[in-house]
Amino acid sequence: MQNNESSLPGIDVLNTGYGDFELRFDPNKPDEVQKAKETITDMLKRGYAIFVRQGEETFRVRKFDADRNVYIIGSTPAEEVPIAEARATAVGRSAGG
Amino acid sequence: MGEESQLEIGKDLLTYAQASRHLAELHFGQQDWSGLPVPVVGLTLVLEPRYKHKALSEFRWKECYDEHGVRHAIDEPPPPKESEFKTVNSWWNARYQVTIVVVKDKQGRAQFRVLFEDRLAFTIRTLDAALVWPVEAEKKAQEKLASLIPADAFELYLLTGHFPEISKRSRLTYLFRKGRPTIALRQDEEVNYALCALCLHPIGYYGDTWAGVMCPTDEVIAHLLMMRGSEEKFWANANQHSLDHPAAGL
Numbered sequence: 001m002q003n004n005e006s007s008l009p010g011i012d013v014l015n016t017g018y019g020d021f022e023l024r025f026d027p028n029k030p031d032e033v034q035k036a037k038e039t040i041t042d043m044l045k046r047g048y049a050i051f052v053r054q055g056e057e058t059f060r061v062r063k064f065d066a067d068r069n070v071y072i073i074g075s076t077p078a079e080e081v082p083i084a085e086a087r088a089t090a091v092g093r094s095a096g097g
Numbered sequence: 098m099g100e101e102s103q104l105e106i107g108k109d110l111l112t113y114a115q116a117s118r119h120l121a122e123l124h125f126g127q128q129d130w131s132g133l134p135v136p137v138v139g140l141t142l143v144l145e146p147r148y149k150h151k152a153l154s155e156f157r158w159k160e161c162y163d164e165h166g167v168r169h170a171i172d173e174p175p176p177p178k179e180s181e182f183k184t185v186n187s188w189w190n191a192r193y194q195v196t197i198v199v200v201k202d203k204q205g206r207a208q209f210r211v212l213f214e215d216r217l218a219f220t221i222r223t224l225d226a227a228l229v230w231p232v233e234a235e236k237k238a239q240e241k242l243a244s245l246i247p248a249d250a251f252e253l254y255l256l257t258g259h260f261p262e263i264s265k266r267s268r269l270t271y272l273f274r275k276g277r278p279t280i281a282l283r284q285d286e287e288v289n290y291a292l293c294a295l296c297l298h299p300i301g302y303y304g305d306t307w308a309g310v311m312c313p314t315d316e317v318i319a320h321l322l323m324m325r326g327s328e329e330k331f332w333a334n335a336n337q338h339s340l341d342h343p344a345a346g347l
Contacts, residue, residue: 012241014299014315016132017121019234020241042128047147049330051322057265058325089241091319092131094334095145097278097296097309097344 009083010036011043011050013090027084033069036083040064040071047093052086061088110162113137114231134301134310135229138171140222141304148300182208191341214343219305223276226308238314245321254317262321266328271295271320276313277346278338279320294345295320295335307346 010024023039025032041064043050050061052071059073059081070080071088104110111119113135121132129149136142136156144154158171182200185207190197196212243251250260258275269292272280278294298309299319309316323331338345 013130014238014311014319015121015130015234016134016229016300016311017118017231017234018132019231019237019239019312019315020318021121021125021130021132039130043130046128046130046149048130049323049327051326058322060323060326060330089318089322090130091322092299093145093147094297094299094319095143095148095301095309096334097298097302097336 009086011039011088011090013043013048014092033084037064037066037069040083040088041066043090048090049093050088050090052081052088054081104162104166106162106164106166110166113229117229118231118234131300131311137226137229137303140226140306142301142310143304144301144310154301187212189339189342191339194341216343219307219343219346222303223306223308226303226306229310230312235312235314238312238318242314242318242321245318262324264324264328271324273317273320274346275317277307278344279324279335280340280345280347291340294338294340294342294347295331296338296344297323297331297335307344 008024008026010022013021013023015021023036025036027033040050044061044064050071051058052061052073054073061071061073063072064070065072065080069083071083071086073079073081107115117132117135120135121129124133133150134142134144134153136153136158138158138161142154142156144151157173159173160168160170162168182202185199185201187196187198194214196214198210198212199207200210201207242254246254246260246262250262254260254273254275259272261270261272263270268285270282270284272282274280278296280294281292283290283292297320298311298316300310302309311319320331323334336344340347
């Protein structure tokens with residue numbers, strides 16, 4: 001995955017040192033797609049909240065389908081967002097306050 | 098002099114903010130996607146219990162260097178004495194602006210204590226914690242926020258440090274604030290009242306401050322996205338402070 005390729009899809013991660021760390025991947029490069037899939041899977045496993053925008057709405061990603069490369073944001077097929085079409089934002093687990 | 102004079106400021110000797118950036122760079126390859134929290138002398142670092150580097154909350158700095166590169170030892174705080182009392186309950190008393198704590202001794206006899214919360218001390222400790230936020234990180238976070246909210250709301254944020262947004266789901270109004278908890282309000286034609294202050298920090302925060310381990314606008318983004326995408330989780334994960342409590346930051 002690359003940093004700061006602003007036209008590409010990917011994930012922005014809220015980060016202590018960077019403010020917002022941009023992870024981008026080229027959907028036409030299989031190795032970058034594979035790396036993106038691994039990153040998304042790892043983030044969800046570690047409890048990160050991932051948010052995607054669809055139209056005017058923001059949704060929290062419930063699951064990630066690594067076989068079909070889609071974020072699942074609801075329970076119907078219409079509630080899926082392909083990772084190649086999304087710029088998601090990831091937030092680490094909350095410590096309360 | 099010998100060894101210390103070889104240490105280079107900005108390379109071997111880093112500020113808190115430089116250390117924060119440096120740690121984030123070093124650990125990105127190890128799937129530390131959010132970077133690493135930096136402990137601050139004199140402040141309690143509170144981390145999410147399942148966080149990979151939870152042990153950082155026990156870390157204590159042993160030395161520091163001034164702007165001339167001269168080393169200063171940092172005394173270790175004395176270990177806390179084992180108390181014969183156990184806290185069984187506590188609550189905020191709005192009338193007297195104090196926290197009442199009920200404790201029990203080993204024989205089970207109850208007593209109460211009164212804790213005074215000092216708003217100015219809260220502010221000063223927050224300034225200490227702010228040293229860990231790289232200014233570049235805050236600027237980057239502001240760019241991100243600008244892409245998420247309408248231009249007029251972002252201008253308001255730049256000018257005042259806060260902006261409102263109404264939840265499409267609950268119709269509650271949220272007042273997102275830089276470096277302070279988010280205020281939830283019920284506003285419509287019939288009623289207009291504030292509910293509480295919602296305090297939530299991704300990864301961790303510094304105890305008895307308003308500061309999280311991430312720069313303030315990152316926390317605003319986290320609150321905003323959680324409100325928009327998972328409002329019930331926002332309420333469930335945030336601490337709900339009474340508006341007259343110092344932690345609410347009003």
